[in-house]
Amino acid sequence: MGDCFLCKPRKELVYASTDEGVALCGLGPLVPGYSIVATRAHLRSAADARKVAPSLSAFVSRVREVLVARFGRCVLSEHGRVPACADISGTTDPHCYHAHFLLFPGSPNIEERAQKFFAASEFTSSLDDALTIAANWEEYFLISDAPNSFRVLTRPGKFIRQFARILVTDAMGLPSTRANWRKHPNDEQAAREAESLRTLFSSAQSEKSHK
Numbered sequence: 031m032g033d034c035f036l037c038k039p040r041k042e043l044v045y046a047s048t049d050e051g052v053a054l055c056g057l058g059p060l061v062p063g064y065s066i067v068a069t070r071a072h073l074r075s076a077a078d079a080r081k082v083a084p085s086l087s088a089f090v091s092r093v094r095e096v097l098v099a100r101f102g103r104c105v106l107s108e109h110g111r112v113p114a115c116a117d118i119s120g121t122t123d124p125h126c127y128h129a130h131f132l133l134f135p136g137s138p139n140i141e142e143r144a145q146k147f148f149a150a151s152e153f154t155s156s157l158d159d160a161l162t163i164a165a166n167w168e169e170y171f172l173i174s175d176a177p178n179s180f181r182v183l184t185r186p187g188k189f190i191r192q193f194a195r196i197l198v199t200d201a202m203g204l205p206s207t208r209a210n211w212r213k214h215p216n217d218e219q220a221a222r223e224a225e226s227l228r229t230l231f232s233s234a235q236s237e238k239s240h241k
Contacts, residue, residue, distance in 0.1 A: 036068040036128040042221045045228035046093060050083035053093045053231075055224040058211025060198050061136050063101055063223055067093050068130035075110035076129045076172070077164040083129075087157045090131050094177060096227075096234045101135035106174040107144075107194040108132070110164050132194050139175045140197040147171075147193075149185035156180065 039054050046053040049070070056066045067090040073079045079086050090106070097104040108131045145151055148171065152163050160180035164170040171183040171193070190196055195209040208214055 034072060034128050036066070036130055037072055039068070043224045045224045046089075046231045048085060048089050050079075051086045051089045053089075053227075055220040055227065056132070056211065057215040057217060057220050058195070058208070059216055059220055059223060060195060060202065060204065060208060061101075061134050063097055063104075063133075063135035063227060064220075065093065065097065065133040065135075065227070066130050067133065068128060073129045075164070075170075076108050076131065077110050077161045077170070079129045080158075080161055080165065086129075087161065090133075091157060091177065093231070094133060096231050097133060097135045098177070099234070100230060103136060103176070105134040105137040105140060105198070106131055106172075107134075107140075108172040109193060110170045110172060111168055134194075134198050137198050138201040140194070140201050141173050141175050141181060143197045143201065144171065144173045144183060144193075145181070147187055147190070148183035149187070151181050151183045153179075153181050 039052055043054040044052055045055065051067055051069055053065055053067045056064050069079050069083050069086060071082060073082060076086065094104050094106060154160050154163060155178045157174070157180055160172055160182050163182045164172060167184045169184065169186055171186065172180065173183065174180045192209045192211070195211070196206065199206055199209045
């Protein structure tokens with residue numbers, strides 16, 4: 031998957047990593063600290079990564095914890111096995127099926143908006159349980175407004191490209207065009223955020239190790 035940018039993320043955007051996952055600032059930041067946490071291996075979804083990358087959920091939870099400490103709250107989403115990157119012809123980008131979470135620090139709650147596009151949902155209080163539920167569905171969308179609140183949405187209708195980003199732009203009253211990160215990449219802003227979060231994450235890890 032040489033064309034998948036999550037298989038080979040840009041070094042200046044990466045601010046934390048483990049053997050199984052990598053955290054980076056995403057292009058087209060809608061909010062300060064906008065992040066992506068992806069598996070190192072090219073896996074179809076986070077639900078599929080449960081056995082191959084068992085520490086991924088702990089890593090993304092740790093990244094979220096650091097973001098919450100800085101920004102106060104952080105919405106998390108994952109479009110598991112749903113073609114959220116498909117264009118009008120149905121063609122998908124290679125990274126669309128590379129397991130990754132999107133994290134939106136400081137974003138308003140978008141859960142209610144998201145539920146309107148799905149026919150069924152299940153709630154749980156842990157990420158591991160949410161991914162276990164998700165593994166039973168061919169297509170799912172995971173949304174979390176708080177670290178102890180996760181909802182797995184299933185049986186989608188017609189899905190919207192850049193779904194989570196569109197919901198965030200709508201909730202924040204931003205122009206809908208901002209949802210397209212390719213047209214509005216803001217590379218320099220993303221790199222500056224990564225540099226700041228690299229220092230913050232390193233400090234947080236150091237404090238944790240001394241406790």
